[in-house]
Amino acid sequence: MKPEVRITAAAIGAAILTKRKVTSVYSDASGGHYNIDAELIGSTVKAYDYSRNCDVSGDLPSSVYDYGTNTHLEFKSSDNKIDGYDYGSSSHFEVTINGNDVEVYDYSDGGYHNYSVTE
Numbered sequence: 001m002k003p004e005v006r007i008t009a010a011a012i013g014a015a016i017l018t019k020r021k022v023t024s025v026y027s028d029a030s031g032g033h034y035n036i037d038a039e040l041i042g043s044t045v046k047a048y049d050y051s052r053n054c055d056v057s058g059d060l061p062s063s064v065y066d067y068g069t070n071t072h073l074e075f076k077s078s079d080n081k082i083d084g085y086d087y088g089s090s091s092h093f094e095v096t097i098n099g100n101d102v103e104v105y106d107y108s109d110g111g112y113h114n115y116s117v118t119e
Helices: 005-017
Strands: 022-027 032-041 044-048 053-059 065-067 071-078 081-086 091-098 101-106 111-118
Touching: 005 022, 005 044, 005 065, 005 071, 005 081, 005 091, 005 101, 005 111, 022 101
Parallel strands: none
Antiparallel strands: 022 032, 022 111, 032 044, 044 053, 053 065, 065 071, 071 081, 081 091, 091 101, 101 111
């Protein structure tokens, strides 16, 4: 999974799990802030990644389209967790949240990636 897609997935996952709008993501790995607006309206994800200048939007669980990579993302929520799939890298991912801390497990690199989100 590309790092920029993983950051966007963290924002969208947090918006889905908290049912609140996310306005930025901080990456522990890069030490950088990323301006991403992400929210869930009904069953529709609406997100904009300012660093990539692209929309990521669509209906859950599997019609979320990343216009920056021209591929779909899948988000299935259950038990305070997102089970996801990135069609661009053909890999699964998981999103879990604890307060404003978001953890993404990326099956493509076998690693945990930590982020913080703000509203």
